[in-house]
Amino acid sequence: MKPPPRTTVTLADVAAAAGVSKAAVSGVLNGKPRVSATTAQRIKDAAKNLGYHANPTARQLRSGRTDAVGFVIPELHRPYFGELATHLANQLEQQGRHLVIQRSGGSREQELAAAQFAQLRRYDAVIMSVLGVDPPDLESLGFTIPLVLLGEKSMPGAHPQVLMDNETGAFEAVKHLLTRGAQHIVMLGGSHSPDRNDMTRRRTQGYRTAHTTLGQPLIEELIIELGGVGAESGYTATTQLIADGHTFDAIFAVTDVVAMGALRALADAGLRVPHDVQVIGFDDIADCNYTVPRLTSVNPHKEHIATAVLDLIAVPNNDNRVITVPTTLNVRESTL
Amino acid sequence: MKPPPRTTVTLADVAAAAGVSKAAVSGVLNGKPRVSATTAQRIKDAAKNLGYHANPTARQLRSGRTDAVGFVIPELHRPYFGELATHLANQLEQQGRHLVIQRSGGSREQELAAAQFAQLRRYDAVIMSVLGVDPPDLESLGFTIPLVLLGEKSMPGAHPQVLMDNETGAFEAVKHLLTRGAQHIVMLGGSHSPDRNDMTRRRTQGYRTAHTTLGQPLIEELIIELGGVGAESGYTATTQLIADGHTFDAIFAVTDVVAMGALRALADAGLRVPHDVQVIGFDDIADCNYTVPRLTSVNPHKEHIATAVLDLIAVPNNDNRVITVPTTLNVRESTL
DNA sequence: GTGAAAGCGCTAACAA
DNA sequence: TTGTTAGCGCTTTCAC
Numbered sequence A, B: 001m002k003p004p005p006r007t008t009v010t011l012a013d014v015a016a017a018a019g020v021s022k023a024a025v026s027g028v029l030n031g032k033p034r035v036s037a038t039t040a041q042r043i044k045d046a047a048k049n050l051g052y053h054a055n056p057t058a059r060q061l062r063s064g065r066t067d068a069v070g071f072v073i074p075e076l077h078r079p080y081f082g083e084l085a086t087h088l089a090n091q092l093e094q095q096g097r098h099l100v101i102q103r104s105g106g107s108r109e110q111e112l113a114a115a116q117f118a119q120l121r122r123y124d125a126v127i128m129s130v131l132g133v134d135p136p137d138l139e140s141l142g143f144t145i146p147l148v149l150l151g152e153k154s155m156p157g158a159h160p161q162v163l164m165d166n167e168t169g170a171f172e173a174v175k176h177l178l179t180r181g182a183q184h185i186v187m188l189g190g191s192h193s194p195d196r197n198d199m200t201r202r203r204t205q206g207y208r209t210a211h212t213t214l215g216q217p218l219i220e221e222l223i224i225e226l227g228g229v230g231a232e233s234g235y236t237a238t239t240q241l242i243a244d245g246h247t248f249d250a251i252f253a254v255t256d257v258v259a260m261g262a263l264r265a266l267a268d269a270g271l272r273v274p275h276d277v278q279v280i281g282f283d284d285i286a287d288c289n290y291t292v293p294r295l296t297s298v299n300p301h302k303e304h305i306a307t308a309v310l311d312l313i314a315v316p317n318n319d320n321r322v323i324t325v326p327t328t329l330n331v332r333e334s335t336l
Numbered sequence C: 001g002t003g004a005a006a007g008c009g010c011t012a013a014c015a016a
Numbered sequence D: 001t002t003g004t005t006a007g008c009g010c011t012t013t014c015a016c
Helices: A011-018 A022-029 A037-050 A056-063 A079-094 A108-121 A135-139 A166-179 A199-213 A231-243 A256-268 A302-314 B011-018 B022-029 B037-050 B056-063 B079-094 B108-121 B135-140 B166-179 B199-213 B231-243 B256-268 B302-314
Strands: A068-073 A098-103 A125-129 A147-151 A161-164 A185-188 A250-253 A278-282 A296-299 A322-325 A328-330 B068-073 B098-103 B125-129 B147-151 B161-164 B185-188 B250-253 B278-282 B296-299 B322-325 B328-330
Touching: A011 A022, A011 A037, A022 A037, A056 B056, A056 B108, A068 A079, A068 A108, A079 A098, A079 A256, A079 A302, A079 B079, A079 B098, A098 A108, A098 B079, A108 A125, A108 A135, A108 B056, A125 A302, A147 A302, A161 A166, A161 A302, A166 A185, A166 A199, A166 A250, A166 A278, A166 A296, A166 A328, A185 A199, A185 A231, A185 A256, A231 A256, A250 A256, A256 A278, A302 A322, B011 B022, B011 B037, B022 B037, B068 B079, B068 B108, B079 B098, B079 B256, B079 B302, B098 B108, B108 B125, B108 B135, B125 B302, B147 B302, B161 B166, B161 B302, B166 B185, B166 B199, B166 B250, B166 B278, B166 B296, B166 B328, B185 B199, B185 B231, B185 B256, B231 B256, B250 B256, B256 B278, B302 B322
Parallel strands: A068 A098, A068 A125, A125 A147, A147 A161, A161 A322, A185 A250, A250 A278, A278 A296, B068 B098, B068 B125, B125 B147, B147 B161, B161 B322, B185 B250, B250 B278, B278 B296
Antiparallel strands: A098 B098, A296 A328, B296 B328
């Protein structure tokens, strides 16, 4: 009755089958007012019988529409991005659109290439989480489609951004540690260079501000720069810290994943969390509820971020708009 | 000198600038033998000066080529898929192609819709991790582009597949537990229904075979079906198991994430791992090295899976081929 | 060695 | 209300 479409069936085929023009078919199938109850039904039937589905490539070439939003992220295996992508996909699907994810790699060149790729694909919009790219770089691409920059690096420029409140989030986390009696707080994955303005730098700034605000002396050696943002980095650095005989009673990790590495290193060293060392992470990924002990973390409210991003996309001419989504501290067992 | 391309520059523009035909430009830019050292250079210069980049949509409409491979997965936030995607992307990028990821949702309807979407997008190939879809469903889509099915569900049908050796992997894991003295092994996330043939069922089969092979009585009540594959499911079920007063000295979890939930529940109950209860997971995700204690897991060799998939894609007419990638057991601290 | 022309499948303008 | 036409930007014959 309804054999699978062996060979591609085009609009023209449907038009022929229904005895109308291609334009009529196109109109009906796109819900345009160009209807006529009787003809419309005939067209719909024909399309269904033939198993017709519009070719998105052709449609796009002609109309420019994609119904797809691109999401460019540095790495595919970081929980934070996976969870954020899930929220974005959920919300987009309610609008009948699709989220298409692509990895950049995180370096300046790779991010530019990925942006280029997405731009050429002419997605309805591109959401991009930037790490290495700088404003002038991006300008040189002359983006013609809506581009929303995401989350970590503050990039004054021509594109709208959604930032999480890195600084306040870090501030609250460190304040929490200080009010819980911590005196020597390690900033695991911090940054010493004041010129950069990325996520690392901003969270470190919150760490600093908390100390000065609460009148706690800040020990510069406890700000540890890391080679990466993986658990391995956190583990290695913490192990080293212990081996070097540093005194510390708390760790504020730049990322939950880094914090998990730290938790593991502390366990290996026989240090108890939170009794000997308190630990706080950042991102509030799902794993936080299942580590031993459960990890206190700064919640960036990924769902709100997703909503803000899609709002920015929905309204045109949003250049320069910057939305900052507030964070909250999710206190669990790893702090007192 | 090189102003950013404000408005889209097309092939025709380059042709005009170089004083040649569009065909010449197309040929040169695609590395076709249609060269003429001198003209070729002139064309390349013109293209660079104008900041020309081919429109992939138009190219695709005409030639069918995409240079992109689609990867359809049930959920975006599962570590296993994130890690597998990373391997696929790595290998594809070496071929100058891109991996484009899309979520299905995991239900039959959603997977069909996602497959449809990918099919229409005319990617060079589609890799799809199936959960709910059955062979006849997929046939009805009449896929015209290479489709490789992935990993979990055995689907005898017209498409090539890469499977992990679920059964042997589970067998080795359970055998390991039995030889380490376990007598009452919980299969967390197992399946009682013999008619299904998915990942859950196959891993449960390995669990059964290990018992019979080693002459260990199998306790049917210890095979626990789960509502999902998240940590929450593992946590809740394990907590319940303890509350119900079940006797068990080991847990084989269908997934590392489930195992992490179990670890957490055991810690809450004051049970020591591996002393009181041994635990093994499946997937060997990165987190296994950072849980407390570190999680013994079945390693499916994601990198090999990625390689096998791309091999299958590379060679045409691979219908019906099934590659099974062997697993190995990665012993860590959660088992004796 | 190079150019001209056709056309991929669709939609948006214009005619009828 | 409907059909005809043109053309999105590219690649690919075919003719020069």
